[in-house]
Amino acid sequence: MPGQQAPRAGTNVSLADRAYRIRRHALLMGEVQGQGYIAQALGISDVLAVSYFHALTYRPEDPEWEGRDRFLLSIGHYAIALYAALIEAGIIPEDELTSYGGDDSRLPMSAMATYTPGMEITGGSLGHGLGIAVGMALGLKRKSSKSFIYNLFSDGELDEGSTWEAAMSASAFGLDNLIGLVDVNGMQADGPSRGVLNFEPLAPKFEAFGWFVQRVDGNDLEALVTAFDAARNHPGRCPRLVICDTQMAKGVPFLEARERNHFLRVEPAEWREALKVLDEGRMQ
Numbered sequence: 001m002p003g004q005q006a007p008r009a010g011t012n013v014s015l016a017d018r019a020y021r022i023r024r025h026a027l028l029m030g031e032v033q034g035q036g037y038i039a040q041a042l043g044i045s046d047v048l049a050v051s052y053f054h055a056l057t058y059r060p061e062d063p064e065w066e067g068r069d070r071f072l073l074s075i076g077h078y079a080i081a082l083y084a085a086l087i088e089a090g091i092i093p094e095d096e097l098t099s100y101g102g103d104d105s106r107l108p109m110s111a112m113a114t115y116t117p118g119m120e121i122t123g124g125s126l127g128h129g130l131g132i133a134v135g136m137a138l139g140l141k142r143k144s145s146k147s148f149i150y151n152l153f154s155d156g157e158l159d160e161g162s163t164w165e166a167a168m169s170a171s172a173f174g175l176d177n178l179i180g181l182v183d184v185n186g187m188q189a190d191g192p193s194r195g196v197l198n199f200e201p202l203a204p205k206f207e208a209f210g211w212f213v214q215r216v217d218g219n220d221l222e223a224l225v226t227a228f229d230a231a232r233n234h235p236g237r238c239p240r241l242v243i244c245d246t247q248m249a250k251g252v253p254f255l256e257a258r259e260r261n262h263f264l265r266v267e268p269a270e271w272r273e274a275l276k277v278l279d280e281g282r283m284q
Contacts, residue, residue: 019049020282025084029100031271039248039264041081048085050224060090063117074129074153079111091118127160137178152181156188158199170239171210178239185246189262218244
């Protein structure tokens with residue numbers, strides 16, 4: 001079971017500290033069940049830190065506030081990562097962390113909007129997130145809302161025709177309130193992503209579909225901030241995309257060094273070691 005929690009962060013906290021704490025929350029939840037898509041969670045933590053502590057407009061005390069930006073998790077099995085961010089953002093109480101994956105928990109192992117505050121969609125079958133995002137963005141447009149839709153999806157979802165239909169629709173509708181975030185970690189359930197169905201060159205494809213596209217190191221906070229700002233402030237009447245190349249298991253070197261696998265197995269004693277390594281790395 002999880003041990004001592006990290007000190008509660010205040011308001012004047014760096015993005016690096018936010019990303020560290022999101023990783024720590026995810027590891028603590030993984031230890032509860034002895035499993036979880038932890039490699040993806042550690043890899044995407046920097047993107048989540050910039051999303052929730054730089055880019056998004058929201059009210060932690062009122063997750064359904066109409067004026068909020070919506071963050072859609074298309075990749076349902078990344079739920080452990082988003083829970084960690086929602087905990088850090090104060091939308092979910094930190095003491096619920098130990099309930100992860102348990103009976104009657106608001107933190108099921110796969111994302112479900114009906115259970116979890118701040119979870120905008122149920123991201124079960126992959127490839128639907130961007131289509132839902134297009135519908136939400138179009139609806140907000142018709143209500144003259146100034147809110148943005150952020151949709152996090154995976155490189156594996158680029159195999160799905162529905163993703164590309166949504167990409168074409170977003171451009172046709174001029175959805176400049178839609179910001180797509182692609183986690184390119186190079187791995188999906190059936191093996192290396194490019195070996196399953198090669199999606200590269202990715203940026204020119206989306207540009208040909210009428211999107212404003214940037215590609216960055218998804219574990220470089222400064223680069224992410226610059227890209228997120230450029231996406232939100234781009235003057236064109238078009239959807240925006242930030243392609244984020246991430247390192248699976250980022251922040252825990254002994255896990256980073258393992259052969260990449262869609263579901264990284266962590267031995268019981270290794271959860272505690274991973275926390276120790278993460279904490280020591282942050283102190284250096």
